[in-house]
Amino acid sequence: MQSAGDDLISVAVADTEAAQALATALRDTHDWLEAVAGIDTVVVRFDNASISRLDAEDRLRASIEGAVPSVDAKQKRITIPIVYGGEFGPDFEAVCEKLSLTRREFIDLHRGEYRVNMLGFTPGFAYIGGLDARLDIDRLPEPRQSIPAGSVGIAGGRTGLYALSGPGGWPIIGQTSCALFDPNSDEPFTLSPGCTVLFEPVDAL
Numbered sequence: 001m002q003s004a005g006d007d008l009i010s011v012a013v014a015d016t017e018a019a020q021a022l023a024t025a026l027r028d029t030h031d032w033l034e035a036v037a038g039i040d041t042v043v044v045r046f047d048n049a050s051i052s053r054l055d056a057e058d059r060l061r062a063s064i065e066g067a068v069p070s071v072d073a074k075q076k077r078i079t080i081p082i083v084y085g086g087e088f089g090p091d092f093e094a095v096c097e098k099l100s101l102t103r104r105e106f107i108d109l110h111r112g113e114y115r116v117n118m119l120g121f122t123p124g125f126a127y128i129g130g131l132d133a134r135l136d137i138d139r140l141p142e143p144r145q146s147i148p149a150g151s152v153g154i155a156g157g158r159t160g161l162y163a164l165s166g167p168g169g170w171p172i173i174g175q176t177s178c179a180l181f182d183p184n185s186d187e188p189f190t191l192s193p194g195c196t197v198l199f200e201p202v203d204a205l
Contacts, residue, residue, distance in 0.1 A: 001057060007033075007048040009060055010041050016117040016129060020194045022064065029063055037193050038118055039127070077196040080161070080176050082152055083205055084110075088175035095137055095154070095171050109135055110173075111199050114159065116191050124163025124181055124189040128197060131157050143169030150175045159199070163189055177205040 004010040013019045019037040026035035026044060034045040046056040084107055085092035096106050109132045117127045131154065139155045145167050147153075153160040153170025160170045163180035180190045191197065 001060065003053070004043055007045055009044045009046065009053075009057060011044065011060070011064065012041055015040060016115075017194075019118075023193075026060075026063055031059060031063060038120075039129075076192075077198065078178070078190065079198045079200055080152075080178050081200050081202040081205075082110075082174040082176050083202055084174040088205070089152070089173045091140070091153075091171035092173045095173055099134065099137060101134070106135070106173075107201050110154075110159075111201055113196060113198050116193055116195050116197060117158070118193050119189065119191065121160075122162070122164060122166045122168070124191070125168075126161040126163070126180075126191045126197075128159040128161065129157065131159060133157070137171060139169040140171055143167055147172060148175065150177065150180060152176060161191065163191070175205065177202075 001009060001011050011022065013022055016037070016039055019040060019042050022042045023035045023037035026032055026042065032044050033047055036043050044060060048056075051059070083089070085103065096103060099106070101109070114128045114130045117129045119126055135154060136157050137154060146165060147162055147168045149162055149165045151162040151172050152174045153162070153168065153172050155170045160168070161176070161180060162168065178190065182188055182190070
């Protein structure tokens with residue numbers, strides 16, 4: 001447990017599943033302004049106008065004692081159709097060449113079921129872990145200034161889904177037609193930490 005700002009406390013946990021479970025449990029207590037899960041941490045925001053940091057830390061320790069519920073297995077499951085390569089995946093061929101994989105080998109390794117680890121970087125950007133080690137690749141030497149919404153990138157053993165257009169340095173391997181952002185919805189971002197996604201290759205958007 002350590003300070004992450006004037007009104008923020010960061011708690012280290014074992015993995016993303018533990019982070020999601022702990023953040024959910026802390027939000028359920030209604031003792032905190034925010035509890036946000038990361039890859040292997042939970043950042044908790046407290047009201048420093050009404051409670052000191054030391055008291056907040058004591059209360060937080062009390063909150064996390066005992067069993068932490070597991071992530072709800074009934075969380076939503078969303079199919080993400082992906083067109084790989086071509087105009088929708090400008091880095092796909094170079095990634096396949098660097099990884100010494102054919103197009104079909106890459107797609108077969110990438111397709112399947114995964115869990116969203118966290119959202120961040122840009123609004124709604126989904127970090128999705130669990131990639132096969134053979135798909136591990138670095139980010140681009142120089143980030144692009146604009147990447148279209150729905151783009152699918154990979155880097156550092158994860159897939160990244162761009163809910164909104166914006167800058168980014170992940171190699172782009174494809175694009176999805178799945179609407180990842182709906183400004184008219186009560187929950188505008190389709191994906192959330194802990195939900196399951198199924199990557200399914202398709203021929204066209």
